[in-house]
Amino acid sequence: MIGDPRSLVTAQIELRDVGKRYETVSGPVLAVEQVSLKVRRQEFLTLLGPSGCGKSTLLGMIGGLVAPDAGQVLIDGEPSTGPNPRKVAMVFQDPGLFPWRTALDNVGFGLELQGVGGARRREVALGLLEPMGLRGFERKYPRELSGGMRQRVAIARALALDTPILLMDEPFGALDEQTRLLMGEWLVGIRRRTQKTIVFVTHSLQEAIALSDRIAVMTSRPGRIKDLFEVPLPYPRDLNSPEVTDLRAKLWDQIREESLRAMEGAP
Amino acid sequence: MKVLALRAAVLLGLLGVWEVVAAPLNPILYVAPSAIPGALLRVFRVGELPPLPEHVWLTLREIAAAYALAVSAGLWLGFVLGLQKTLGRIYEPILAALYAIPSVVWYPSLMLFFGLGPASKIAFGLLLGFFPVALSVLAGIRQVDRHLITVAVSMGAGPGAIFLKVALPAMSATLVGGLRAGLALSVVGVLVGEILGSRAGIGYLINYAYGLFMTAEYAGLVVLVGAAVLALDGAAGLLEARVRRWAS
Amino acid sequence: MGKLKIVGCQALSLAALVVGWEAAVRLGLVDPLFVPAPTAVVRALAATAGEALPRLLDTLVKTVIGYGLAVGLGVTAGLVIGSMRTVHQVCIPYVVALYGVPKILILPWIALIFGIGLTTAVLSATLFAVFPIVLLVAGGVRDLDPALLTVATSMGASPWQVYRKVLLPAVLPSALAGMRIGMVFALLGTLLAEMFAGIRGMGFLMQKQAMAFNAAELFAATALVSVLSIAVVVSLEHLNQRLGKWR
Numbered sequence: 001m002i003g004d005p006r007s008l009v010t011a012q013i014e015l016r017d018v019g020k021r022y023e024t025v026s027g028p029v030l031a032v033e034q035v036s037l038k039v040r041r042q043e044f045l046t047l048l049g050p051s052g053c054g055k056s057t058l059l060g061m062i063g064g065l066v067a068p069d070a071g072q073v074l075i076d077g078e079p080s081t082g083p084n085p086r087k088v089a090m091v092f093q094d095p096g097l098f099p100w101r102t103a104l105d106n107v108g109f110g111l112e113l114q115g116v117g118g119a120r121r122r123e124v125a126l127g128l129l130e131p132m133g134l135r136g137f138e139r140k141y142p143r144e145l146s147g148g149m150r151q152r153v154a155i156a157r158a159l160a161l162d163t164p165i166l167l168m169d170e171p172f173g174a175l176d177e178q179t180r181l182l183m184g185e186w187l188v189g190i191r192r193r194t195q196k197t198i199v200f201v202t203h204s205l206q207e208a209i210a211l212s213d214r215i216a217v218m219t220s221r222p223g224r225i226k227d228l229f230e231v232p233l234p235y236p237r238d239l240n241s242p243e244v245t246d247l248r249a250k251l252w253d254q255i256r257e258e259s260l261r262a263m264e265g266a267p
Numbered sequence: 268m269k270v271l272a273l274r275a276a277v278l279l280g281l282l283g284v285w286e287v288v289a290a291p292l293n294p295i296l297y298v299a300p301s302a303i304p305g306a307l308l309r310v311f312r313v314g315e316l317p318p319l320p321e322h323v324w325l326t327l328r329e330i331a332a333a334y335a336l337a338v339s340a341g342l343w344l345g346f347v348l349g350l351q352k353t354l355g356r357i358y359e360p361i362l363a364a365l366y367a368i369p370s371v372v373w374y375p376s377l378m379l380f381f382g383l384g385p386a387s388k389i390a391f392g393l394l395l396g397f398f399p400v401a402l403s404v405l406a407g408i409r410q411v412d413r414h415l416i417t418v419a420v421s422m423g424a425g426p427g428a429i430f431l432k433v434a435l436p437a438m439s440a441t442l443v444g445g446l447r448a449g450l451a452l453s454v455v456g457v458l459v460g461e462i463l464g465s466r467a468g469i470g471y472l473i474n475y476a477y478g479l480f481m482t483a484e485y486a487g488l489v490v491l492v493g494a495a496v497l498a499l500d501g502a503a504g505l506l507e508a509r510v511r512r513w514a515s
Numbered sequence: 516m517g518k519l520k521i522v523g524c525q526a527l528s529l530a531a532l533v534v535g536w537e538a539a540v541r542l543g544l545v546d547p548l549f550v551p552a553p554t555a556v557v558r559a560l561a562a563t564a565g566e567a568l569p570r571l572l573d574t575l576v577k578t579v580i581g582y583g584l585a586v587g588l589g590v591t592a593g594l595v596i597g598s599m600r601t602v603h604q605v606c607i608p609y610v611v612a613l614y615g616v617p618k619i620l621i622l623p624w625i626a627l628i629f630g631i632g633l634t635t636a637v638l639s640a641t642l643f644a645v646f647p648i649v650l651l652v653a654g655g656v657r658d659l660d661p662a663l664l665t666v667a668t669s670m671g672a673s674p675w676q677v678y679r680k681v682l683l684p685a686v687l688p689s690a691l692a693g694m695r696i697g698m699v700f701a702l703l704g705t706l707l708a709e710m711f712a713g714i715r716g717m718g719f720l721m722q723k724q725a726m727a728f729n730a731a732e733l734f735a736a737t738a739l740v741s742v743l744s745i746a747v748v749v750s751l752e753h754l755n756q757r758l759g760k761w762r
Binding site for chain 3: 270273274277278295296297356357358360361364367368369370371372373374375376378379380451454455458459462463473474477480482485486489492493496497500
């Protein structure tokens with residue numbers, strides 16, 4: 001994949017004019033409208049926007065969990081028709097670990113669905129859990145793990161599928177500030193090692209700037225892409241450097257308006 | 268440790284008080300605890316009473332049949348009503364209302380249908396054991412976390428895998444609790460049936476001893492059956508704890 | 516699907532059941548000796564009401580007395596067991612065991628001592644109803660949020676005030692839940708004692724009719740008891756909702 005120079009420039013994910021409306025008690029709501037976006041191979045793209053702006057809906061469409069009412073989702077140039085565990089893995093804000101499975105068996109879940117044997121699953125899961133600082137916790141049940149550990153197990157479970165694409169829906173949203181920063185650093189490391197294409201959803205400016213190659217700012221209801229920012233800075237990023245400060249100010253300008261609108265529109 | 272000692276002390280104290288109080292009283296009405304072991308031996312040795320093993324064996328077979336039927340019917344109806352939302356909303360309240368009726372009102376009718384033989388006992392054990400199983404399936408299905416299903420779907424799980432690997436384990440704790448309660452009630456159903464009217468079974472023996480004023484033998488049989496029931500429920504409890512060790 | 520539609524479907528299902536049942540008897544698919552037609556049951560209900568209603572009252576009176584005893588005993592014991600740690604640890608296994616043992620086993624002994632009459636039936640009702648009440652009340656006390664006690668004590672409440680103003684209201688919902696279950700068990704205990712020992716009341720009446728193969732009269736009596744118990748449970752539930760509104 002890396003040997004082919006074209007693979008670096010072609011889009012791995014393409015959204016063509018996708019839209020989605022939900023029926024609610026108070027009438028239909030346009031969650032996403034006319035979004036077109038290309039995500040490059042091995043790119044880290046962040047969808048940034050206020051709560052309820054359709055980021056998660058968009059991510060769900062890429063993951064095949066949400067069927068768009070309009071437009072098309074292409075993965076490697078082919079239209080997506082549903083979850084595709086050979087190409088796309090997802091991580092959610094709620095880790096969603098199976099409480100009756102140990103950390104090890106949670107990580108092996110996806111492979112189990114694909115019919116991979118027990119010995120191989122163990123090997124993969126141990127290989128993923130160890131570098132995540134979870135050595136010694138393989139046999140623990142989710143309730144015995146801290147919030148950060150649970151989310152790491154959930155990420156390991158997604159990585160175990162060994163897909164080229166990883167979708168992350170506010171994966172650190174429920175964690176405290178310090179854990180969140182550390183998890184971000186750790187994700188940068190994972191990304192460097194695995195060379196995955198990552199689409200990341202967050203409402204945190206800081207997180208978006210620290211992690212992304214590109215940031216797509218979204219408008220709220222209906223969700224559209226308002227602007228795209230390149231972040232051509234090397235890792236680890238100094239979050240107090242003048243470039244970052246400058247970018248943060250620009251992003252804040254964009255997002256402030258949307259957040260205000262979202263606040264006023266909120267029930 | 269201290270708690271265990273206290274528990275034993277309470278039990279021994281109660282037995283002691285009973286022994287002292289019962290000593291001067293009519294032994295046909297008040298059996299002293301010390302008379303029970305001897306009476307139990309008499310029950311085992313074929314004496315005035317009919318042979319014990321045969322009756323125990325019959326009762327065990329009745330319980331097994333009643334419980335097997337209760338589990339099959341309970342699981343079937345529970346899943347039908349739990350997975351077909353509309354059917355569930357219509358018929359679950361009716362099921363709950365039936366459960367609020369003291370079960371013993373059905374027994375005379377069952378006796379009329381099935382006579383005094385084992386069939387009426389099995390039917391009553393089935394009826395009693397059925398409700399907790401069916402209701403636990405319904406409660407269990409409601410407890411399945413939707414998010415876990417989303418996660419499984421995102422990893423490519425189809426309906427079969429969702430049922431086997433997500434729904435079933437998620438509801439297992441509740442389900443096993445219902446199966447345990449169902450077993451306890453199937454046992455109760457068979458025993459009630461036998462004691463209210465039968466020609467064989469452990470309940471018949473109890474009634475027989477009671478009818479002949481063999482109170483010590485009656486008490487011995489009650490202690491025996493009570494201990495067996497508690498041991499069975501205890502074993503079911505251990506199994507339940509094993510299934511739900513991942514929770515709390 | 517609206518609520519009205521659901522109730523409609525329920526009514527329709529029950530009506531279909533009754534009509535189907537009547538048709539099955541008329542067409543000779545079932546033997547009316549065992550399964551009398553609904554119309555026959557209604558006729559029997561009218562014919563036997565003169566005898567059945569006083570028996571129903573008998574059963575109800577015994578149940579209410581037994582239930583009252585069970586509530587008094589059960590709530591007191593539950594509060595005592597729940598509020599003292601050691602007592603709780605020592606006693607709860609015994610209460611659970613007694614709850615688990617089929618009470619029918621002890622019924623003959625009660626009948627032997629207290630004879631064939633009111634006392635036996637009342638005690639049977641109490642025996643069946645008391646253990647769930649004890650367990651639920653004790654559990655309610657155990658589950659009490661200790662922060663509530665701290666708050667009350669920090670505001671200068673005396674132990675008695677803590678008991679009256681914090682403990683009792685906090686335990687009320689579980690006590691009411693226990694009392695609702697206890698009611699069904701009390702009725703069960705009365706009926707069972709009546710059937711077993713031949714004590715005047717609905718239980719004995721039903722047993723007699725089953726023995727005499729009076730299927731229609733038996734079904735009518737069963738329906739009467741069922742309606743009574745559902746009515747009692749529904750009204751207790753209603754009371755629960757009014758008293759435990761804050762939950």
